[in-house]
Every structure is written in C-alpha cells, then in structure tokens.
Amino acid sequence: MSNQILVFYGSYRSDRMGIRLAEFVVERLRRRGEVVELIDAKAVNLPILDRMYKEFPPGAAPEQLHRLAGKIRDADGFVFVTGEYNWGIQPGLKNLTDHFLEEWFWRPAAIASYSAGRFSGARAAIAWHGTLSEMGMVVVSSTIAVGPIAQTLAADGAPLGAGGEALERAFPRFADDLMWWVEAAKMQRQRKKPPY
Template sequence: MAAPTTAKRVLHYLLFKGTVREGNYGTRVCTFLKKTIEERGNKATVIDPEVLDLPLLKKPLHFYQDRSQAPQVLHDVDKLIRDCDGFIFVSAEYNQSLPPALTNTVDHFPPASFKHRPAGVCTYSMGRFAGVRAGVIIRAFLSEIGTLHIPATFSIGEVHKAFSEDGVPTEDRTKESAARMLKELDWYATAICDSKEKYGAPST
C-alpha cells in the first residue's frame, strides 16, 4: 500500500539584506534567493535596511514602556518577523566582521520575536574566502536572538563575478549551493511548524 501523501506546506521566509554600502552586491544575492525560494513554491520577503532607513539604534521596540508610542515601521517589521517561518541572513564581510546595517536592523527588535525559527546563513565577498569569517561570527549572533542556524550554508566567493546585475548566477554551482541550503532550511522550517502545531512553542 502506498504511503499517504500530504500537501506541501508553503513556507514564508524573511531575507535580511546586510549592507547598504554603495556598490554592494547584496541586492543581486537577495534577488537570486527570493526568486529561487519562490520557484520552490514558497514565499520570500526581503528586509532591506536601505529601504527601512532605521536610525542608528537608540531605542529598540522592546525598550518602549508603551509600545504604541513606537514608530509604525517597527510594529510592521516586528509582525513580519513573528509571523514568518524562517530567516536567511545575507551578509557581506566588513573588517572580518558583520556589516553594521545588519546588526543595527536586527537589534531594533526583541529576540523573542525571532525565537524558535530556523535561520540560513549566506555570506559573500569579492575575494575567494566568501565571507566565511563573517559566517563564523553571525552564528553566535543568531543563537543569541533565539534562532536555530542550520548546518548548510551558502557562501559566495568573487561575488562580483557570480551574478549578473539582475541577480542571475553565472555558474551552475551557485544554484546548486543555494539549493542545498534551501532544501535543508525547508526541512527544519517544516519540522518546527509541524511540532508547534502539535505541541505548541516551548515556554521561556
């Protein structure tokens, strides 16, 4: 007897673009990832710090005693964070560390909003090391806000050669590397969603 089949869960991911520096390649990477996610039957929303234009962090959402006094953009993005099924953090490497635009964006929101969801890590650089040093640092950062960073990564060396201006990869290996990460992210996100529906989220 054939095993019963179930409908595929449609997952919604947030892609956090990490940099606003002039001439950055993060837009190309996010364009490619968003399209690839959608081709897999899921949904993706890009959180672009240049579009959000949040100020240098002085008062995050969770520091407002009366949250109704917080800017509406913080409420809107916080809802996206709380409602999504997982994250992908797209980070360049600045001085062997993370871009300030990425941490400034994330730190505007309470860690509780990120908890109990999987996170994929995508790093890139114009050199051959593909931003791996930023990738090491971001794992501690993601653990602190309560996400589960998955083992598979998507690292892009010589990013200026890897994509056309409209985010089309120039080599098949780029597609294959992204597919490995997204397949694993889908597995973790689906498992966590199923567990939450059956048992609820862990109490903290």
C-alpha cells in the first residue's frame, strides 16, 4: 500500500540549486511506490505570515492556503528539503510551515539538507529538528546532507561523482526510516484517536 508523502522545498532564489535535491527525493520515493508531491514554497507564494490558516473564519482562508491545509492533513509523512542560509533555515520554507499547526500533528518528518559548501546544510537541519518537533511532528533520526550540491547533483537531479554515489547509498536508509515511522503513525492513528 502506498503512502502519501509531501516533500517541501523553500528557496525563492532565481538560481535555486536545492531544487535538485527536492526532485531527487521525490523521484526516489516514487521509485519505492509512494505517492509523492513536491510542495514548492515559491510556487505556493504565501505572503509573510500575518494570519495562520486556523485563524481565518471557516471558508475565509485564501484558496491556496485551504488547499495546502487539506494536503497536509491527508499526508502520511513529510520530507523537508532545506538549504542553509547564514547558519540558519530558509525563510521561505519557514514562512510556509508556520501558516499551519494542527495540520502537522501525529505524522513523521524527515530532513534533507544541502548547501554550496562542505557543511551540507547540517546547521539548518539541526534548527529544523526542533522546529518540526515543536509543531507536532516526529522527526526521524536519519537525515541526508548534500554538499557541495553543485558537485553532487546535476541540474536534472542525477547524482554526480563520489558525492552522488554517497547520496545514492544513504537514501535507502533515510527512506526506510521515514516509512517505518509513517507506517507506525498510520496504524496508531487508526487504532487510537490522537489525544487532542
């Protein structure tokens, strides 16, 4: 049985490199038989957070916010693909994420980070771990860190060189960990209603 997985990506830059990693994750999860959708913060184009989805009166939220809330609620798990901006997280992805709260509850999330340099977005991944946990997600222990991204993934998302080979070797464990938690959370939600 396939799982519904949303892959979130948040760069607004004109020459976005991280989209390569987002597309790699989407493609590899689909190969495993999962139903996967890429949610690109730039394409969704939400305004800077003024009012969360839940703060709108019923039926008054902007349509793209309402559609995305439904997709998040219907998903079994999430992957957050994040770049590292000055030791921190991407503002576009954070802004998109902050528009929701209860919609995220009781589902697992995995983090795939990247950067142009050798730290591979690891500092952003650490920051995201606490943020996603606070928002009610179980963050899996397996991560992917890619850097330098331009030397690891081609423009079409194909792995390059030693870095690409390392990414290919790391991905199965990353996906296995996420899917184990997806299945566990799905069974638990069916067995017992969440406490709130």
